[in-house]
Amino acid sequence: MxxxxxxxxxxxxxxxxxxxxxxxxxxxxxxxxxxxxxxxxxxxxxxxxxxxxxxxxxxxxxxxxxxxxxxRNQMQGSIQNTSSATDMAINGNGLFALRDPATNQTSYSRAGSFQLDKNFNLIDGGGNIVQGYAIDPLSGKAIGSATDLSFGNLAAQAKSTANVTSSLTLDSTAPVLPTGTVFNPADPATFHFKSDVTVFDALGATHVVSQQFTRMGQDAAGNNVWDYHTSVDGKEIVGGTAGTPTEVGAPTASTVSAGGTVTAIGTQTLVFGPAGELVQENAPPATFNWSGSAASTITLNFGNAAGQGTLYPVATADSQGITGTGLDATVQMAGAFATRQVSKDGYAAGFLDTLTTDSSGTVSGTFTNGQRRALFQVALAKFPNDAVLNHVGGNLMQETIQSGSPVLEKPGNGGMGTITPYGLEQSNxxxxxxxxxxxxxxxxxxxxxxxxxxxxxxxxxxxxxxx
Known part of the structure; x- marks a missing residue:
C-alpha cells in the first residue's frame, strides 16, 4: 500500500x-x-x-x-556600550559562571548584565551570584578557588601618615634674627615663615602640623643656613595644652659666631647653595605622641640635596640618602615665601563607593577616602563542547554529559576571552x-x-x- x-x-x-x-x-x-x-x-x-x-x-x-x-551558532555577537559599571561582555571564548544561592546549582551564561543586590552580591537578573577569584591586597593577584563576588562589609582602613614632602620657596633676602632669639612656636617674631600640612594618625583622625623656618645666616662657604621646627596644637599630643602650639622633638639649633657666621649646622637644618639649591638636608624623622591614638613617626623630606664640597659631602648630604640637583623640592630664592606643594601619604577610613572593571575582569573598588584597590577577578568557564549545553531559560545554560565538565580560568588566560567593561554582548x-x-x-x-x-x-x- x-x-x-x-x-x-x-x-x-x-x-x-x-x-x-x-x-x-x-x-x-x-x-x-x-x-x-x-x-x-x-x-x-x-x-x-x-x-x-x-x-x-x-x-x-x-x-x-x-x-x-x-x-547552535557560537559566533560572537556584537558588543553594545552601556553606562553601567557592572555590565560586562566577553570578547572571545568563555562563559560567566553563576551560582544559584537557593540550590547551589552553577549555571553559565554569555549575558553580562549584572547588578548589586541588597547584600552587595553581584548578581544577574535571576538572582544568581557571579563567580570569581578574591584578590590578595598585598600581592594584587587572584588567589584561591572561585567564590561569590560579594562586596559587602568592605572598607579601606585608616593609615597613618609616614612621609611628608614639602616643596617650598624660602626668601633668601630674609634678615637674620637678632642674636639670642629663642624659637617659640607661639611667637611669630622668633621665626620667619610657616607652612602647614594636615596629616593622619592611625585612626584616620587629622592633625595640622606646622613647619617654622628661621634663617640663621651663612656658613664659611657662603651657603645660606636655615633651621626648621615642627609643632602642633598642644591638644593634639600627650601632655600638651589646648590652644598652645607645642614643638615636637628637641632639635639643636645651628651655632652662629659673634661675627654672624654659621660654624656648625643644627639637627634640623637646611643649607642652600649659591644657585638656591638644597645642598644639605638634616631632617630626622619626627615622632608624634598623639592623644587618643598610637604614636606615629613621620619622615620629613624637603627634596634631594645636591651636596657641596668637603663640608657637605654627597654621601651624607640628604637625610633619605637620595642625592640630586637640590632643585626638585624646597629651594631658596629672592622673593616672597611660597608653599608650592606639600604631598603626604596616609588616609582616613573609607567605605566602598564605586566599582570599575578592566579587560582582565578585575573588579576594583574606589572608596570614599579616595583609595582604590582590586577586589575580585571574574571567572570564565569553558567546556569541551559548549554548543550542546542545556538551555534552561533566563539566558542560562547548564552542564550536560555531551558538553563535558567546565574549566574555570581567569580572563585572558588559557584561551579565554577578555572582558569588555561597560558593555553587553548582543544576540548573534x-x-x-x-x-x-x-x-x-x-x-x-x-x-x-x-x-x-x-x-x-x-x-x-x-x-x-x-x-
Whole structure:
C-alpha cells in the first residue's frame, strides 16, 4: 500500500518543517536577547523501504524526512556600550559562571548584565551570584578557588601618615634674627615663615602640623643656613595644652659666631647653595605622641640635596640618602615665601563607593577616602563542547554529559576571552538570514501539504472505482 505511505511521508514533512518554523521563530523572538546564540535546523531522510530487487540493485523508496540536528551558532555577537559599571561582555571564548544561592546549582551564561543586590552580591537578573577569584591586597593577584563576588562589609582602613614632602620657596633676602632669639612656636617674631600640612594618625583622625623656618645666616662657604621646627596644637599630643602650639622633638639649633657666621649646622637644618639649591638636608624623622591614638613617626623630606664640597659631602648630604640637583623640592630664592606643594601619604577610613572593571575582569573598588584597590577577578568557564549545553531559560545554560565538565580560568588566560567593561554582548541572530530561512521552510511546508492533498485525491479516485 505505497499510496498510504505517501501520506505519512507528507505528514513527516509537515512535522519537520513545523518544528523548523519554531526554531526560526525562536531566533527571531530573541533578536534582542543579551548573549543569545541562534540555532539552525538540518534535515535527514527516514530509513527507506525496499520494494524489490533488480539487476541494478535494491529498489528503495524513502519514508519521508525528520530533523537531524538543531545546532547552535557560537559566533560572537556584537558588543553594545552601556553606562553601567557592572555590565560586562566577553570578547572571545568563555562563559560567566553563576551560582544559584537557593540550590547551589552553577549555571553559565554569555549575558553580562549584572547588578548589586541588597547584600552587595553581584548578581544577574535571576538572582544568581557571579563567580570569581578574591584578590590578595598585598600581592594584587587572584588567589584561591572561585567564590561569590560579594562586596559587602568592605572598607579601606585608616593609615597613618609616614612621609611628608614639602616643596617650598624660602626668601633668601630674609634678615637674620637678632642674636639670642629663642624659637617659640607661639611667637611669630622668633621665626620667619610657616607652612602647614594636615596629616593622619592611625585612626584616620587629622592633625595640622606646622613647619617654622628661621634663617640663621651663612656658613664659611657662603651657603645660606636655615633651621626648621615642627609643632602642633598642644591638644593634639600627650601632655600638651589646648590652644598652645607645642614643638615636637628637641632639635639643636645651628651655632652662629659673634661675627654672624654659621660654624656648625643644627639637627634640623637646611643649607642652600649659591644657585638656591638644597645642598644639605638634616631632617630626622619626627615622632608624634598623639592623644587618643598610637604614636606615629613621620619622615620629613624637603627634596634631594645636591651636596657641596668637603663640608657637605654627597654621601651624607640628604637625610633619605637620595642625592640630586637640590632643585626638585624646597629651594631658596629672592622673593616672597611660597608653599608650592606639600604631598603626604596616609588616609582616613573609607567605605566602598564605586566599582570599575578592566579587560582582565578585575573588579576594583574606589572608596570614599579616595583609595582604590582590586577586589575580585571574574571567572570564565569553558567546556569541551559548549554548543550542546542545556538551555534552561533566563539566558542560562547548564552542564550536560555531551558538553563535558567546565574549566574555570581567569580572563585572558588559557584561551579565554577578555572582558569588555561597560558593555553587553548582543544576540548573534541575523534577521535577514532568518527571514530567508522562514521563506524556505514555508515553501517546504506548503509542498508537503500538496503531497498529502494529491495522495488524498488519488485515494478518492480509487474509492470511486467500485461504482
Amino acid at each position: 505505497g499510496i498510504y505511505n505517501a501520506l505519512f511521508s507528507g505528514a513527516s514533512g509537515l512535522t519537520s518543517f513545523g518544528e523548523a518554523v519554531r526554531v526560526v521563530g525562536d531566533n527571531i523572538a530573541n533578536v534582542n536577547s543579551i548573549g543569545f546564540k541562534s540555532q539552525s535546523v538540518s534535515f535527514t531522510d527516514v530509513l527507506s523501504q525496499t520494494i524489490g530487487v533488480s539487476s541494478t540493485g535494491s529498489q528503495q523508496v524513502g519514508n519521508g524526512v525528520k530533523i537531524g540536528t538543531i545546532s 541572530v541575523d534577521l535577514a538570514a532568518e527571514f530567508v530561512k522562514l521563506i524556505v521552510v514555508q515553501r517546504g511546508y506548503e509542498a508537503n501539504s500538496k503531497t498529502i492533498l494529491t495522495t488524498d485525491q488519488m485515494l478518492s479516485s480509487l474509492m470511486q472505482l467500485k461504482r
